[in-house]
Amino acid sequence: MDGHFLHEFKRQASFFFKDKIKVARLALLDVTPAQLSTEEATNGDSSAPDARTMRLISRAAFEVDDYWRIVDVLHRRLQNYDRHNWRAAYQAMILLEHLLTHGPARVAEEFQGDRDIIREMANLSYIDEKGFDWGLSVQKKAERVLKLIKDGSFLKEERAREQKLTVGIKGFGSFCERSILTDESSKCAYSDKYLRCHSHFCERQSTEDALLAADDERIPNAQEIRNRHRNLTTENPAQNSDANRTFEENDHPFYGKEDQALVSLLSSG
Structure with missing residues (x-):
């Protein structure tokens, strides 16, 4: 028992110090x-x-x-x-x-x-x-x-294949959202299950950007997501749903104009 406790203590201490070192490097050094x-x-x-x-x-x-x-x-x-x-x-x-x-x-x-x-x-x-x-x-x-x-041809094929997989995942998320919004006989649009689906597919980019921007950033809690979703659906469900899908596509590296410009910049060196 004592040995297990000591091992767990050392493990937790190691995580603690590694986290502090990470925060210090981000704050004090030229590290992103x-x-x-x-x-x-x-x-x-x-x-x-x-x-x-x-x-x-x-x-x-x-x-x-x-x-x-x-x-x-x-x-x-x-x-x-x-x-x-x-x-x-x-x-x-x-x-x-x-x-x-x-x-x-x-x-x-x-x-x-x-x-x-x-x-x-x-x-x-x-x-x-x-x-x-x-x-x-x-x-x-x-x-x-x-x-x-x-092999440039093979690389191009693999990048196209990964793009299709990404679009397929995004499309599944949009289908999930539309199906729930059009089901007038249920109130699952406000359920925790839908909130998780909506959060994963429609707010994924903002969450990932937050993780890159700051190590200690927290994902918005369920109540905040619920409030955002309630405002979204009560104003204009179909219009806002389309706007969200457009934003996701424009923000994704395979679609975004800014990202494509960056790719061209990096490719021309």
Whole structure:
């Protein structure tokens, strides 16, 4: 019991100090939230970068300053690869794959000089104590990233495929919203289930922007969302629903004019 308590205490203390260090770096040093997220996602621990973090980083990469900070971290992680210190480089390669298919078009050109390192990573041989073949996982990921970097046609196809998946998810959210709004026989438009659906699909961008803007930002509570939704539906449900969908499409990297301008800027270097 004492041993378990001590272990839990050390774990909580570690989280506490890491959080304080993060806040201090953001406040005192020339570090952006996107850069810090990239460093943490590729820190060499046993976990892979999660989808939410990669999504936030790929969005931030459309800003020129964050773009250079993000790719600098990835370059350093890849350059530091060796057979005894491979996890950070592997995490960087996972994040790089996501940036290639979701980030600015220039990413593929940016990492042409890292092809030899990625090719070397494909030769990694490592099986852990549980029998999992990490070498094979690294090899498959390296081969895919190399193909994305070298083959422009394949990269274009993969980016288009990811775009369709993104549009499909957005379309499902819009369908969910319309179905609930047109169901006059129920009051589920004000239920917690609908609020979660509405929050996830219609306010996702504002939440993610808040997470990038400040580490301690909180997602709006249910009451605030309920009030916003009540005002939305009582004024003009159909019109506001269309406006929300238009805003989401215009704000998304695949659609936004500003983001497309940034992509062109980054692609012309």
